[in-house]
Amino acid sequence: xPEVRKTIFSDIALxxxxxxxxxxxxxxxxxxxxxxxxxxxxTKVIMKTELRRDRTYITDNTPYLEYSDTEIxxxxxxEALLISEPKIRFAVPVKVIHYPEYLNEKxxxxxxxxxxxxxxxxxxxxxxxRQAGEN
Numbered sequence: 001x002p003e004v005r006k007t008i009f010s011d012i013a014l015x016x017x018x019x020x021x022x023x024x025x026x027x028x029x030x031x032x033x034x035x036x037x038x039x040x041x042x043t044k045v046i047m048k049t050e051l052r053r054d055r056t057y058i059t060d061n062t063p064y065l066e067y068s069d070t071e072i073x074x075x076x077x078x079e080a081l082l083i084s085e086p087k088i089r090f091a092v093p094v095k096v097i098h099y100p101e102y103l104n105e106k107x108x109x110x111x112x113x114x115x116x117x118x119x120x121x122x123x124x125x126x127x128x129x130r131q132a133g134e135n
Contacts, residue, residue, distance in 0.1 A: 013040040031057035043084040045094070048075035064090050 012023045014036060025033055025041060031054045038061050046062070049055055055072050059065045062083055065072075068091060072081065078098065081091040117125075 007034075010034060010037050013037040030054050035061060042086075044082070045096075046072060046081045046083070046091075047096075048072065048077075048079070 055069045059069050078096045080094050082094045083091055
């Protein structure tokens with residue numbers, strides 16, 4: 001269709017799947033994603049969206065979400081619905097943790113690793129390598 005603008009995302013979603021290359025879109029405005037591309041996104045993590053247009057687009061174009069408009073609107077921070085066709089044939093509620101908080105709660109582990117070089121030390125080493133290559 002000449003009216004549809006081609007992008008790298010549409011190329012990946014529509015062409016490269018046969019090469020086992022996938023695409024997952026992260027967007028606050030799903031209704032702006034081309035319908036053909038959206039249809040090829042097999043795994044979707046759907047988080048809360050307030051805009052009716054976006055919720056309608058999601059529910060109209062995602063299997064198993066036909067009656068989930070209110071549910072999508074009521075999701076809390078960090079909550080989402082996971083759909084992964086054809087393996088998961090229903091919307092799975094998931095809780096996404098805030099990773100920095102999770103790490104702070106975990107007990108610190110000493111892996112007995114040597115200290116890392118400073119950035120200035122690495123820059124000096126790279127400079128010497130480049131100079132050696134030029135000579």
